[in-house]
Amino acid sequence: MKNIYQNIIAAKTANKKLLAVLIDPEKFDVKNSISFFEKVHQSITTHIFVGGSTDKNNQTESVVSAIKKATDLPIILFPGDVKQITKKADGILFLSLISGRNPEYLIEQQIAAAPILKKATLEILPTGYILIDGGTKTATQKVSNTKPISQDNLELILNTALAGEFSGKKLIYLEAGSGALETVSQEVITLVNKNLSIPLIVGGGIRSKKQLDSAFNAGADLVVIGTAFENDVSFFNQLKK
Ligand code: 1GP
Numbered sequence: 001m002k003n004i005y006q007n008i009i010a011a012k013t014a015n016k017k018l019l020a021v022l023i024d025p026e027k028f029d030v031k032n033s034i035s036f037f038e039k040v041h042q043s044i045t046t047h048i049f050v051g052g053s054t055d056k057n058n059q060t061e062s063v064v065s066a067i068k069k070a071t072d073l074p075i076i077l078f079p080g081d082v083k084q085i086t087k088k089a090d091g092i093l094f095l096s097l098i099s100g101r102n103p104e105y106l107i108e109q110q111i112a113a114a115p116i117l118k119k120a121t122l123e124i125l126p127t128g129y130i131l132i133d134g135g136t137k138t139a140t141q142k143v144s145n146t147k148p149i150s151q152d153n154l155e156l157i158l159n160t161a162l163a164g165e166f167s168g169k170k171l172i173y174l175e176a177g178s179g180a181l182e183t184v185s186q187e188v189i190t191l192v193n194k195n196l197s198i199p200l201i202v203g204g205g206i207r208s209k210k211q212l213d214s215a216f217n218a219g220a221d222l223v224v225i226g227t228a229f230e231n232d233v234s235f236f237n238q239l240k241k
Helices: 004-013 030-042 060-070 103-119 139-144 154-166 186-195 209-218 227-231 233-239
Strands: 018-023 047-050 075-077 091-097 123-131 171-175 200-203 222-225
Touching (some): 004 123, 018 200, 030 233, 047 060, 123 139, 154 186, 186 209, 209 233, 227 233
Parallel strands (some): 018 047
């Protein structure tokens, strides 16, 4: 499957909002994938993201294969590191953690990934990844050993996002971190959306339809939800097509 980015742009132009379900390979039970995807398909979900801060048992590839059998939705890798790359997915968020100052996640992992991606047919989606303080120390913060930007520091968030766009990123991802206590605020989303022309992904701590709508209304083009579906698969019932 190609044209993932073109489809995101087309949706943004048409003001059609997108929802990605984030599947963490360490937590996903492949035995339940068919019933899980029955729920997904009845909901407004448009994309499947696969990834986590860690994948200790190298399960990403087998999980992606199982997901592929269960859905035709685009499967996009959201990797915590280079080991989580598998050519079996459709695309990859080629992330740079631009809110951080750790060279490992700014460029080192990307260099290690380059020869693998050169040989794969994954659609590469260059993404400026911005970690925002969600009120708790999340796995992203721990693993990347970087500090999130405070929600109050609007100027730094905006300038970081703009620097991402100007350096050629095709997407900006505002991330409060998986399981965040506070989601990225409407104020932050509105400001970044107003000033950027590339699509905006928002995720971290979204657990209700109200929070999802509020992120969309503020200007998120694509929202990512993981934990809420892991905790309670019936959440899909509130997000029916
Ligand atoms: C984390 O943005 C994603 O990388 C999703 O976060 O698990 O809190 O939904 P949640």
